[in-house]
Amino acid sequence: MSVLVIAQAAADPSGLLSLLGWTGAHLWPIRAPWQIAPFVVYLPVLLGLTWWTVRTIAGSRWLFAATASGVVLAVLLAKFAMSLVAAGNLAAAAWGSGFALAKAIPAALIVAGVVAVAGRRRQVPDPLPQAPSVWVGALAFGDLAPVLAGQWWAGAPYDRWMPAPNTLNGAFATIGGVVVLALGAIGCQRVLGRRVTGGPAATFLAGWFAAMWAGALLALAATLVGLLSDDSFAGDLWPLMATYIRLADGVSYGACTGWIVGLAAVWARRRSAQHDAEQSAPDPARRQLVPVGAVVLAAIVVAVPLLATADAEPAPPATADAIAAAETGTLLPLRVSGDTITDTADREVLLRGVNVNQLVDFYAPRPEVPPTLPLTEQDFAGIAADGFNVVRLGLSWSALEPDRGRYDEAYVDRIRGAVAQAKAHGLYTVLDMHQDGWSNAPSPDDVSCRPGASPMWGYDGAPDWATITDGAPRCQFTGRDISPAGGRAFNNFYYDTDGVQDRLVQAWAMLAGEFKDEPAVAGYDLLNEPNFGETAPLTSSLLLGRFYDRTIDAIREAGAEQIVYFEPSILWSGLGFDSGPPPGFTDDRNIVFSPHLYAESITVDASLGLPTIVSIERGFTLADRVARMYGVPYWSGEYGFWGDDLVEKATRFATAQDAHAQGGAYWVWRQACGDPQNGIQELGDGLMPVLCSTGADAPRNTALLDQLTRAYPRFAPGRITHLAADGDRLELTGRAGEGSCRLEVWFPGELGGGASAVDTVGIEGVEIAPAGGGMLLTGCATGDYELRTGATGS
Known part of the structure; x- marks a missing residue:
């Protein structure tokens, strides 16, 4: 076992696949138990239990099976002991030990094989009667x-x-x-x-x-x-x-x-x-x-x-003022009601839109090529013209708080301006604290990376003063999200080393105070695709949930009542599923689970050419299953497709999205040629593509746009019971409640046939008017209502 531990640590540059990883981070100074627990707790327990279990069952008939079981037991209990010392939570430490099974099984087979060969000449007793x-x-x-x-x-x-x-x-x-x-x-x-x-x-x-x-x-x-x-x-x-x-x-x-x-x-x-x-003479038949x-x-x-279990608290009934405001088309505050996102007029709201990354503080791979494009009112006008009703606005902690305790007022003004411009065009805004790879710091020029790892670009996220890597090298293993420096920085964040987590919590409280009275702010996405750190699942589940809980409390103390969106770790984007924060991590109910549904897109199976682990359709089922566990709605803050088959996949995604009556935000609206995620190529690969040679807009992918801009209900009285769409063909059924009866449905283009093409039941006062690049249908829906504009094939 000792030889195996040493060999794996030497061969694995990530520390993810070995029994005991070695990332290269400094062991000194020791600030917390989690830094040394792998060496002073995990390793002694692992070796001691392996020795004891094998010694104890050495004379058994099923030596190989028993030894393998003993080694698995040793690995899992060693992980449990290390986790308990690191986080002090018995339940989380016990559950999290299961994450080590993938390492335990190969180790168990190797050690059991050696023991079985070494004991092949032994005398074994007959089985007990x-x-x-x-x-x-x-x-x-x-x-x-x-x-x-x-x-x-x-x-x-x-x-x-x-x-x-x-x-x-x-x-x-x-x-x-x-x-x-x-x-x-x-x-x-x-x-x-x-x-x-x-x-x-x-x-x-x-x-x-x-x-x-x-x-x-x-x-x-x-x-x-x-x-x-x-x-x-x-x-x-x-x-x-x-x-x-x-x-x-x-x-x-x-x-x-x-x-x-x-x-x-x-x-x-x-x-x-x-x-x-x-x-x-005991009776042998006695059993x-x-x-x-x-x-x-x-x-x-x-x-x-x-x-x-306690029933979910119902949302307060719609007030007369909210119902009156809904009739004018005003953007109302959003809230969670059961498993649905609604407005204060008690209408189900489908938030469908795009990500805007033009305020993100990206690393510039080539200083002469800007990593972002200017964000202007024309962007929001174009988003609205495509029929979208929400933008997920990426923000950077590094730009918001460049110096510890000092917020950049000019950057806050840019956020205010973006929210105001979006609102002017009828768009909600989800404020997203974005990060990729922890920060925009690249590998130093003199970095020395172990075999299997390589120097990396920076991306975006935390400021320099909040980046505590303890000397771990900035080298990537398979991609930006697996690096010793990034894992250690996230670990220090999760354990609140030097109060860095406190600062992000306070930054969110500041932003929430700025926008607490703005109904067009659809909510706060607390951290984009958080990394799993070095000690998953303690970090990616228990401690991530604690960060979310603290931040939600701070946002509420700042007087903001908008929805809070919480994400699982980057594993969901990379695999199509994840463990996520523990159920009950917060007692706040105005929250939405927000996984990124990238199945069959940028997941590791696709990038490595492996068979699909989670299909597009399965991705929605799993998100729905986990959201039901939390007792909240879900909303995909990111999804997107690239490559030759993107339209086919986007079509399947659209069908599943409608079947689940879901919204989502496509990645991304505009992407600069110098964006590190773009890779500096001939095309800025966003929904609004840019020609890098001239800076002009490139032709848009109309087949993709046909899927993204298909008909959908923006506001549906009561609850949606069925939805299917293809272009301007729509099937919608719903059940109205006691709130506003105003229905708003977006149609792309000119809606062939106009009002004569629309069949309705339970909807009165139907009107159709131009809206951007399409049409907006409104009417008053009561009871069980239906709206159809042609067969959708569903």
């Missing part, structure tokens, strides 16, 4: 699962039908998960308990291994159910990826709590020895029957009381 009974411990092991779940069995890999003992998934999943865990532990103990032989320590380990195997059986059961429900194979690898995540969750739960089953095995063995001593009924009953008794 009967394994110690552990049904009492198995009941406790299973029944504790809903109580200790944390993020185990939550998130994208789980749906309500899959056995997964987390009350967020509902009664069927919770009770089923408890039953599978308990019965699985009993069954696995009957197999392992006979073959892992030795003293009490070996008996204890056999029970513990049985619990881990029971967790693996739970993953298998969830996968089999998933294949019959939402996770069936549909052209992507998601079922396999989801299976692995469930396996990591189940095995890590067994590793962290399986000692309960182990203790039960030791107790049963001692009871059996006492019985044998008291009776010289402990598994009380299956007791397992099911115990699962129900434990799970049902935990299933009670």
Whole structure:
């Protein structure tokens, strides 16, 4: 194991794939336990447990399987111990140990292979006639699962039908998960308990291994159910990826709590020895029957009381003033109502628009080529003319607070001006604190990168004074988001080293105070694609959630009541799914989950030429599943497609977007030729492309625009129940509520046939008027209403 640790650390420049990564960051000065926990906690626990488990089961019949189980146990418990010391959160540390399974399995196979070869000539005893009974411990092991779940069995890999003992998934999943865990532990103990032989320590380990195997059986059961429900194979690898995540969750739960089953095995063995001593001829037919009924009953008794959840607070009813303002077409404040984004007139709002990056403080790869284009009123006029109703406005912390504690008033004025210009053209604005690769600092000229890594450009994000890398090199591994310097900078941010996180929280409070009374501000996107740092998932889940919670509180204390958008880590953009902040990370309900739905676009599978992990359609399903777990709506702050097949993919995205009645913001409106993300090529590759040789606008991709600018309801009274569109052909049904009845629907072009082409039910006073490059239909919708302008093929 020692040789393996050293070899992996030397071979892996990222530290992501090795048991113990070495990023090159300085170990001194030591400011917090997390800096040294990998060396003073993880490594000793890993080596010590490996030695003890292998030594304990060395005389067992199933030496390879037992050794592999012991090494997996050692790796997971070492990760748990390190995480507990680093963050001090028992539940998060236990759940997060599962992230190490991908490293544990190869290590376990290597070490078990060496041990099996070394012991091939050993004498092994015959299996025991009967394994110690552990049904009492198995009941406790299973029944504790809903109580200790944390993020185990939550998130994208789980749906309500899959056995997964987390009350967020509902009664069927919770009770089923408890039953599978308990019965699985009993069954696995009957197999392992006979073959892992030795003293009490070996008996204890056999029970513990049985619990881990029971967790693996739970993953298998969830996968089999998933294949019959939402996770069936549909052209992507998601079922396999989801299976692995469930396996990591189940095995890590067994590793962290399986000692309960182990203790039960030791107790049963001692009871059996006492019985044998008291009776010289015990009845060989006497066996402990598994009380299956007791397992099911115990699962129900434990799970049902935990299933009670508080109902989401309904949004306040629409006021007469809001209803009157809606009739004039005024932009009203937005809010969350259940799983929907609405305005204060209680109309569902679909925010469909584009990202604007022209205020981002990008690194300039070539100083003579500007990394951004000027942001003018013509940009907002063009966005509105295309039928969009929102801009996601990228901001840079480095430009906002160039010196610690000093805000750049000129930059704040530029933000104010952009919000005002957007509002003047009927556009909402989402303020986005943007970052890519942590900061716009490039690799120094004298940087020395390890084999497998390379010097990198800067991108955008934090100011220099908030960039604490502890000497880790600015070298990228596969791309800008995996670099030792970036990972260490994010780690220091998550742990609030030198109060850098405090400063961003206060910067958001300042901005919120500036815009608290502006209804055209659709909300605050707290941090673009946050990195996972060095100690995921503590950083990318627990600590990211703490940052969000602190920032939301600061925004509310500043008097701002607008929506707050929170993102999962960059893993969602790169893989199509992620763990995200833990459920309940905040008690604020005016929040929206905002993953970036880049499936089949810039995800790692596409960039590496691998089969699709998550399809476009699956991406929406997973986002919906996670948002339901949080009990909030979701909105994709970024999506986009590039390459020869972009129109085909954009068409599929549009179909799925309508089917889920979703909005989103396309990346990006205009991209300068000197933008580091553009790569300095002949074309500034935005929705409004730019010819780099002349600076003039290039021809637009009309086929792509046809998908992005198709018909859609901007404001729908009550709730949308069905939506499908293709160009100016639209099918819309909804159910109006007690708020405003004013319906607003955008159509591209001139809407062939005009009003005569529109069929409506439950909509009165229909009017159609020119709006930018299209038409705007308005009317008063009541009850169950319908609007159709032709067959959409749905």
